[in-house]
Amino acid sequence: MTAACDEARLTELASALGRDGMDELTKLFLRESRLRVQRLRQAAGSPTIIRAEAHQLHGAGAALGATGLAALAEQLATAARAGDTDCVLVLTNGVGTELDRVAAFLEHWTLPE
Amino acid sequence: VIARRILVVDDAPDLRLLDRLVLSAAEYEVSEAASGVEALDVLAEGPEFDAVVLDIQMPGMDGWETLEAIRVNPATASLPVVMCTVKDQARDALRAWQAGADEYLLKPFPIGRLVSVIHDVITRTDDERQQYRAKRVEILSRLPMGGPA
Numbered sequence: 001m002t003a004a005c006d007e008a009r010l011t012e013l014a015s016a017l018g019r020d021g022m023d024e025l026t027k028l029f030l031r032e033s034r035l036r037v038q039r040l041r042q043a044a045g046s047p048t049i050i051r052a053e054a055h056q057l058h059g060a061g062a063a064l065g066a067t068g069l070a071a072l073a074e075q076l077a078t079a080a081r082a083g084d085t086d087c088v089l090v091l092t093n094g095v096g097t098e099l100d101r102v103a104a105f106l107e108h109w110t111l112p113e
Numbered sequence: 114v115i116a117r118r119i120l121v122v123d124d125a126p127d128l129r130l131l132d133r134l135v136l137s138a139a140e141y142e143v144s145e146a147a148s149g150v151e152a153l154d155v156l157a158e159g160p161e162f163d164a165v166v167l168d169i170q171m172p173g174m175d176g177w178e179t180l181e182a183i184r185v186n187p188a189t190a191s192l193p194v195v196m197c198t199v200k201d202q203a204r205d206a207l208r209a210w211q212a213g214a215d216e217y218l219l220k221p222f223p224i225g226r227l228v229s230v231i232h233d234v235i236t237r238t239d240d241e242r243q244q245y246r247a248k249r250v251e252i253l254s255r256l257p258m259g260g261p262a
Contacts, residue, residue: 009221013131016224021134029127052172056125059168059199062221063131074199 002068004098004105009065014111026106029064030099033057037096040076050080050088057095066102069095116142117235118160122152122179123168123197128220132166132227139228149174153182156189163235164215166227169198169205177212184213193234193242197222207253210246217249 054077061070169176
């Protein structure tokens with residue numbers, strides 16, 4: 001299984017933002033992303049909300065190097081646009097699981113010496 | 114030395130924070146807006162800004178509408194605007210240049226890229242900005258624009 005986050009991207013971010021900036025960013029990213037997943041789960045039948053939340057997860061995930069999360073979120077937005085409710089349900093669950101994996105990864109990740 | 118002021122417009126709080134941290138580290142003074150409407154309010158009421166970093170996909174007034182509103186207002190018509198998106202579509206890039214964007218960034222962009230782009234758009238003259246934009250419209254207009262929007 002591939003890593004939940006791209007370490008090269010995290011290193012680039014941490015080098016530019018410093019330890020405090022990186023801590024602030026990852027905490028806000030995880031808090032916001034959990035809220036996004038929560039809103040996704042409550043938005044069944046509302047493609048507009050699903051697309052908006054999935055779009056944010058795609059952009060924020062990609063920015064933080066969470067490539068798997070970003071890819072799933074992009075697929076979710078596409079499924080919502082196509083009106084594929086079964087696929088939306090499966091991908092929403094997948095996004096939640098992947099976010100847990102990203103959170104666990106970020107919790108233990110440290111900038112290489 | 115007076116710090117250059119940048120307005121970051123994005124509905125995602127974590128992406129606004131990322132831009133703010135990156136630009137602040139480069140000694141820009143950064144304000145934030147969470148929507149197109151809020152951005153126009155800040156531009157109307159706040160201090161003068163040197164550039165805007167504008168997300169395209171936002172609920173309500175999106176980046177396209179916000180850019181149009183900026184360009185039709187004489188007070189902000191020549192304000193440099195950098196548009197950002199995760200949509201990797203040549204047609205969106207072409208639309209951005211045609212609508213008056215000064216740069217078009219695909220997310221996620223390398224950290225240093227945002228700083229260098231802001232520096233470039235701020236330091237170009239109005240004539241240079243128009244030439245730069247026209248050149249990109251010319252190049253992108255040659256590309257096939259198929260695929261879903």
